[in-house]
Amino acid sequence: MKTRGIGxxxxxxxxxxxxxxxxxxxxxxxxxxGPFELxxxxxxxxxxxxxxxxxxxxTSVDALLADPRLDLLVEVAGGVDAPFQWVSRALxxxxxxxxxxxxxxxERAEAMFALAQAHPGKLFFEAAVAGGIPIxxxxxxxxxxNRVVAVQGILNGTCNDLLSRMERTGCTFEAALxxxxxxxxxxxxPTLDISGGDTAHKLAVLATLxxxxxxxxxxxxxxxxxxxxxxxxxWAEQHGYRxxxxxxxxxxxxxxxxxxxxxxxxxxxxxxxxxxxxxAVQVEGDLSGPQLYSGRGAxxxxxxxxxxxxxxxxxxxxxxxxxxxxxxxxxxxxPMGEVVSRHYVHLEVIDQPGVVAAVARAxxxxxxxxxxxxxxxxxxxxxxxxxxxxxxxxxxxxQAALDAIEKQSFLAGAPVRIRFEQ
Amino acid sequence: MKTRGIGxxxxxxxxxxxxxxxxxxxxxxxxxxGPFELxxxxxxxxxxxxxxxxxxxxTSVDALLADPRLDLLVEVAGGVDAPFQWVSRALxxxxxxxxxxxxxxxERAEAMFALAQAHPGKLFFEAAVAGGIPIxxxxxxxxxxNRVVAVQGILNGTCNDLLSRMERTGCTFEAALxxxxxxxxxxxxPTLDISGGDTAHKLAVLATLxxxxxxxxxxxxxxxxxxxxxxxxxWAEQHGYRxxxxxxxxxxxxxxxxxxxxxxxxxxxxxxxxxxxxxAVQVEGDLSGPQLYSGRGAxxxxxxxxxxxxxxxxxxxxxxxxxxxxxxxxxxxxPMGEVVSRHYVHLEVIDQPGVVAAVARAxxxxxxxxxxxxxxxxxxxxxxxxxxxxxxxxxxxxQAALDAIEKQSFLAGAPVRIRFEQ
Numbered sequence: 001m002k003t004r005g006i007g008x009x010x011x012x013x014x015x016x017x018x019x020x021x022x023x024x025x026x027x028x029x030x031x032x033x034g035p036f037e038l039x040x041x042x043x044x045x046x047x048x049x050x051x052x053x054x055x056x057x058x059t060s061v062d063a064l065l066a067d068p069r070l071d072l073l074v075e076v077a078g079g080v081d082a083p084f085q086w087v088s089r090a091l092x093x094x095x096x097x098x099x100x101x102x103x104x105x106x107e108r109a110e111a112m113f114a115l116a117q118a119h120p121g122k123l124f125f126e127a128a129v130a131g132g133i134p135i136x137x138x139x140x141x142x143x144x145x146n147r148v149v150a151v152q153g154i155l156n157g158t159c160n161d162l163l164s165r166m167e168r169t170g171c172t173f174e175a176a177l178x179x180x181x182x183x184x185x186x187x188x189x190p191t192l193d194i195s196g197g198d199t200a201h202k203l204a205v206l207a208t209l210x211x212x213x214x215x216x217x218x219x220x221x222x223x224x225x226x227x228x229x230x231x232x233x234x235w236a237e238q239h240g241y242r243x244x245x246x247x248x249x250x251x252x253x254x255x256x257x258x259x260x261x262x263x264x265x266x267x268x269x270x271x272x273x274x275x276x277x278x279x280a281v282q283v284e285g286d287l288s289g290p291q292l293y294s295g296r297g298a299x300x301x302x303x304x305x306x307x308x309x310x311x312x313x314x315x316x317x318x319x320x321x322x323x324x325x326x327x328x329x330x331x332x333x334x335p336m337g338e339v340v341s342r343h344y345v346h347l348e349v350i351d352q353p354g355v356v357a358a359v360a361r362a363x364x365x366x367x368x369x370x371x372x373x374x375x376x377x378x379x380x381x382x383x384x385x386x387x388x389x390x391x392x393x394x395x396x397x398x399q400a401a402l403d404a405i406e407k408q409s410f411l412a413g414a415p416v417r418i419r420f421e422q
Numbered sequence: 423m424k425t426r427g428i429g430x431x432x433x434x435x436x437x438x439x440x441x442x443x444x445x446x447x448x449x450x451x452x453x454x455x456g457p458f459e460l461x462x463x464x465x466x467x468x469x470x471x472x473x474x475x476x477x478x479x480x481t482s483v484d485a486l487l488a489d490p491r492l493d494l495l496v497e498v499a500g501g502v503d504a505p506f507q508w509v510s511r512a513l514x515x516x517x518x519x520x521x522x523x524x525x526x527x528x529e530r531a532e533a534m535f536a537l538a539q540a541h542p543g544k545l546f547f548e549a550a551v552a553g554g555i556p557i558x559x560x561x562x563x564x565x566x567x568n569r570v571v572a573v574q575g576i577l578n579g580t581c582n583d584l585l586s587r588m589e590r591t592g593c594t595f596e597a598a599l600x601x602x603x604x605x606x607x608x609x610x611x612p613t614l615d616i617s618g619g620d621t622a623h624k625l626a627v628l629a630t631l632x633x634x635x636x637x638x639x640x641x642x643x644x645x646x647x648x649x650x651x652x653x654x655x656x657w658a659e660q661h662g663y664r665x666x667x668x669x670x671x672x673x674x675x676x677x678x679x680x681x682x683x684x685x686x687x688x689x690x691x692x693x694x695x696x697x698x699x700x701x702a703v704q705v706e707g708d709l710s711g712p713q714l715y716s717g718r719g720a721x722x723x724x725x726x727x728x729x730x731x732x733x734x735x736x737x738x739x740x741x742x743x744x745x746x747x748x749x750x751x752x753x754x755x756x757p758m759g760e761v762v763s764r765h766y767v768h769l770e771v772i773d774q775p776g777v778v779a780a781v782a783r784a785x786x787x788x789x790x791x792x793x794x795x796x797x798x799x800x801x802x803x804x805x806x807x808x809x810x811x812x813x814x815x816x817x818x819x820x821q822a823a824l825d826a827i828e829k830q831s832f833l834a835g836a837p838v839r840i841r842f843e844q
Contacts, residue, residue, distance in 0.1 A: 288724045293716075
């Protein structure tokens with residue numbers, strides 16, 4: 001059998017993990033998938049030595065893409081615009097591409113999947129979602145006979161770590177972030193994580209498989225976790241819930257619902273028990289019923305191990321089943337305003353006559369039915385939390401009520417609104 | 423592309439589910455894997471009409487195996503000896519086989535995998551373990567780059583349902599079994615489930631993949647759940663544990679540990695939170711770290727959906743990576759007597775002078791270190807539970823101490839011994 005040439009773009013943490021596995025496990029990998037050769041690793045700075053990557057392997061992207069031995073390109077560089085150019089060139093030249101780049105897949109979904117469809121090379125991306133958890137294999141193969149009905153994922157380890165820290169210690173979001181940064185569980189600039197953007201990227205990839213149609217993350221309603229307070233976590237604990245940032249997709253005949261936001265999940269659900277930096281995805285197939293997959297969503301070796309599992313599939317000449325457009329009417333995307341949930345709202349108010357009446361009036365005006373309301377007894381005139389939960393209601397009127405409440409002079413801060421997830 | 427002929431042996435619950443999915447989803451399945459045709463369903467009684475299976479499809483095993491159109495045999499009949507003959511004939515004739523039959527794989531492991539190895543047809547068995555949960559795909563593909571270090575599985579829905587019922591209601595094992603039988607969660611003859619035998623079958627299949635070497639379930643130490651009492655579940659709850667029947671495999675360089683028995687698992691672990699009839703498998707890859715997969719482990723459509731996912735892989739000409747012997751020294755199987763755990767022991771004793779001294783003496787004679795001991799205050803001479811836990815100790819001396827204790831006249835029943843699982 002012909003020896004296939006593998007080129008890697010990216011000599012960082014994941015790239016050097018991939019190189020290490022391909023080198024150290026070559027005999028077992030060859031036995032599983034046939035002979036291969038690592039022909040080069042494209043790095044930004046050719047002068048800088050890299051741990052675990054032989055200097056003579058280091059090369060430039062252009063040299064790697066021009067190498068006639070190249071059969072399979074592994075892209076683990078990160079970014080969107082430059083990787084899109086590289087991956088496009090490789091696919092157009094008939095090469096197979098393995099990428100861990102969720103932003104690339106999610107922000108260039110249409111173009112990426114069209115390119116893969118139009119050329120003989122294949123596209124693999126197991127490592128793009130939930131690191132070492134084989135969620136792509138589960139959706140694509142394990143559930144191949146199923147229609148995917150729903151996914152709910154804890155897809156960002158940083159957010160899950162922050163919420164777990166806040167719950168454990170009762171600290172503020174800011175303190176949890178500082179501690180997570182010190183412990184290496186949060187980036188120096190954590191914006192993409194805490195804004196929900198990274199979760200939206202991963203949800204877009206899962207939805208692309210579930211719908212067999214490219215989904216761009218720009219289509220996804222996205223809300224982050226920076227507004228969550230220690231009070232909200234304590235309320236959740238007292239009432240039998242946990243707060244998790246979820247990427248949620250629901251797929252029914254002709255309708256699709258996609259959203260990323262903090263949720264209240266009952267502690268009786270397995271998904272609520274996934275703590276710290278771990279990831280988990282609940283997937284519901286129409287035949288299989290709900291299933292949960294949990295594990296490490298990041299880290300050098302878990303991610304590199306997912307990349308190498310794709311490399312093996314690629315070397316064996318296999319391809320994904322669901323990662324290509326299916327000729328079918330596009331489903332209607334349900335706008336966020338129409339999505340129905342129960343809501344938790346936490347207001348900080350100055351205790352004065354008429355506060356509860358004004359809040360209740362705003363809700364009544366929007367036809368929102370109150371399920372519970374709570375305000376502790378405090379000295380008149382001090383700041384106090386006022387919490388209410390609603391019966392199931394569409395998002396738009398709840399938002400309208402919150403907008404009306406926000407105009408009130410008794411409000412001492414931005415409302416916290418968290419949707420319950422059944 | 424040539425239309426491939428699929429034959430099914432078994433017209434029962436799973437078989438009719440497979441037929442239903444192949445019929446109702448033919449367009450999507452064909453798009454994914456190419457054209458196929460269901461050529462026949464071998465049933466025991468040709469005269470009896472079957473829901474969802476057209477009478478003209480019903481045939482005999484011999485006619486099905488002799489049909490020149492047969493490319494792919496689906497075996498969902500159950501049993502061991504007869505299916506072994508059928509599957510052997512099919513493999514020897516170069517056909518590919520998809521089976522859901524864990525007993526067949528586990529009790530004829532060596533022969534089954536040798537047959538698959540020696541002939542051009544492939545062998546698939548996703549549905550044999552944990553029903554609709556794609557655990558075979560996860561081990562074989564998702565974790566293809568990993569060495570599997572450990573598996574711990576809740577692999578029998580009946581046992582998990584019984585233990586969940588006992589915990590929830592405080593009832594006896596016998597009452598839980600009667601209720602589960604009435605609710606359809608336990609067979610009329612539940613022996614294979616509650617003895618741990620079914621779990622051992624499934625563990626053997628998982629170990630075969632993990633070790634890349636056929637493992638027979640007869641090699642597995644197996645203990646069931648019939649001895650567990652309501653007292654033990656209450657003790658576990660009070661001390662932060664749950665009792666689960668686990669199939670446990672640990673795989674290290676040169677050593678393998680395989681066992682099925684009730685375990686005490688800390689409630690902080692996700693695996694302990696898997697309740698009722700659900701299954702779950704925790705798998706640890708040396709690169710990926712621990713991962714948990716959970717979902718329905720039985721039922722018509724979850725199981726049939728796993729069978730059809732195998733059918734699709736087979737139609738696409740793929741094969742499992744790990745399901746064939748690897749040329750390598752066989753690992754040493756650690757005898758149960760050498761397996762080290764912490765132990766919980768519950769004795770029912772007649773309260774009289776010298777009981778604690780005799781128990782402590784038996785443990786000391788076996789060099790077992792007591793971690794905790796508890797006996798409630800009762801009227802002298804009545805029956806009372808005496809509970810102790812040990813520090814980590816090998817199984818053999820703990821068993822020797824229990825044998826010595828069993829000879830004592832103050833014992834009012836068989837000791838309950840449960841191993842802790844870290």
